[in-house]
Amino acid sequence: MKIFRLAVTAAALLLSLPATVQAQTTLRIGLAEDPDILDPTMARTYVGRIVFASFCDKLFDIDEKLNIVPQLALSHETSADGKEVTIKLRPGVKFHDGEPLDAEAAKYSIERHLTMQGSFRKPELASVDRVEMVDPLTIKLKLKAPFSPLIAQLTDRAGMMVSPKAAKEAGDKFGLRPVCAGPYKFVERVQQDRMVFEKFADYWNKDNVFIDRIVFLPIVDATVRLANLKSGGLDLIERVLATDIKDVRTDSRLKLSTAIELGYQGITLNIGKDKAKGPLSQSAKVRQALDLSLDREAINQVVFNGEFKPGNQWVNPDHPYYQKAFPLRGRDVAKAKALLKEAGVAPPVSVDLMVPKGAETEAVAQVVQSMAAESGFDMKIRVTEFATSLKQAEAGEYQAFMLAWSGRIDPDGNSYVFQKSDAPQNYSGWSNKEADKALDDGRLATDQAQRKAIYEKLAKIVLEEKPLLYIYHRRILIAHTTKLEGYKQMPDGLVRVVGLKLK
């Protein structure tokens, strides 16, 4: 017993010794997943983009109102025929290895995105035919056809610049030690454990960088992530659960920063690939009836304490491209029943609803199921592991599929690949000539008013035909300690570290 007591005392003593005092300020960020490779050309995850924002600047960035603002570029100009985009670069920018960012480096970076084996940026830059150097600080992108979402693409990974010297040396292993032109430079990464970055002394905007180091720690469990924030082990966490919002708000040492996401949460309805040829795939009226059965506000209240934003289009109601002519409509069970009758369908209409595993999506599915039941739908929820659900969606082995999209700045990124005939993510198998034309026209037009008018036509068709039911838009939930000053949440969900101070 004596030995035991001694051991306990010794252990307590050891553990209570203070850690070495650090003069440096370190921002510790808790991530919901471990990111994939940190190479802007080969990266593909949302969580990876959060990390890139600290060390890999892009040609352009966005502000809170989704305006495109300069970052590594100073300006852009599109020729009258829309087939040439001239980009002026910011002078005096250096990469982390001291190499200059000039027209040659910019040309190299874009060409790397376009040609490298395994590049995920190819489809994003598909409209670019070639890159030309105009002068040491100006490049010109020659396009195959006008493509208005291009500049928006350059606000994300496709616009990230890498040091040509480092990239040539490292080849496809560049992501293990990335060299970019952002506020922080890469120090080390231990897979599934941490990623460490330190302040870059030659950053072009160094006067606005106040924190010495940033450490990203992937902590998968949301409860544990929050526990770490509360205990002081972390300074900022992403993807707080909607159910924890109250907890964060009542804690005086914590602050919640939010924005409505650019993406959407919805249900894809199988139209063209449904082997069973169920009523849902055969009749738009049946799909409209399902839509009318849903009370989106109630879903938001029940599952998310009213914190999210109900929606009915592929952009959220605050977005500049939201079509106000087609507002959110309330639930109408009587009309839904009438529509089913008109379609000549006798209830109950059985629907196989595939739901990727996850507490929140499963809860939404259950609410949808019970709401739809009142109009005469018999929805069978089939909870499926994510990778499997994708495979089945591709093969058309479902009737309704709950699928989310993280969203892009330009409305084209939220619509084209899902709605265009035979597009890669048109899981619905829906095909409509007028919609196809509107989607293509939207890419050609450069004027916002003109584009909005084109998308209004598209919205009319999509909302009538309903290949997808858009249900709600999540609120991006970032919690941080009140010691962190100057934090502003952008709608893309990323964490921007320039201007942040840690008391």
Next chain:
Amino acid sequence: MLNFLARRIVQLIPTLFFVSILIFSLQQLLPGDPALVMAGEERDPDVIAQIREQYRLDQPVPVQYVYWVKGVLSGDFGESIRNKVPVRELIAQKLPVTMQLASMAIVIAFLIGIPAGIISAVKKGTAWDYGANFFALWGISTPNFWLGIMLIFLFSIQLGWLPASGYVPLTENWRASIASTIMPAFVLGNAIAAILMRHTRSAMLQVLESDYVRTARAKGLLERSVILKHAMRNALTPVITLGALELGTLLSGAVLTEQIFSIPGFGKLIVDAVFNRDYAVVQGVVLTTATIYITLNLIADIAYVLVNPRLRA
């Protein structure tokens, strides 16, 4: 003895070969397509085709297997599709973490389980016995994730004594390292302690009723030395074997516990790899785990032979 050893080691080869085929074919049964997962949210068809080609996913399974075995035999386990890190490096990174956690857990299990078992056997039918039994039942039936979260709330949030999660390597700062692993080690050790306690108790009860213990008591030995010197030694042999087996299980990674405490060990590695369909990583980790398990078994066999020469035949 040498003969015996040689025979056992030769037997290892077909076992590992069988394991490797098993891993490979079981993995093919997993629904879902690695290329589709790897293609990210955009899932562009050209990109998918390219991934298939690059990682030979377009080739027949037996061909893929041959490529893999060829690599493994030359020490190359392939690289992670997700982040291009060589699998060998990932294993080298995670194995020490899991080993540290497993050893701490097993020490905790022995420190709690054996004294509790002995006390409950010696004080059979008393409050001590019921208390120990209650503890065992609690230990076996408490889910790891629940106990883990409760410990975090108590020691990290309420008391602020320990870090809520994360891992510090032993080589970097051993104090912080122990602080970062003590809670997960306790969670793992607690469950095993309960099992050890039950076994120690029944083994002790059996031994305490044997003739030689009665003789020892009749000689007038102190009760303490009867229990500690005579009874316990014999009772512990099966318990130690059990502990060694539990250690083997711990070394294959404690999935839930590692997830909750964000300990970057084998468990977390393999779970992430399975969800991302990162086949090379799954194969490498399972093969390593199987090798460790088989080796531990071999060591146990050798130990038995050393103790009991009759097994050498």
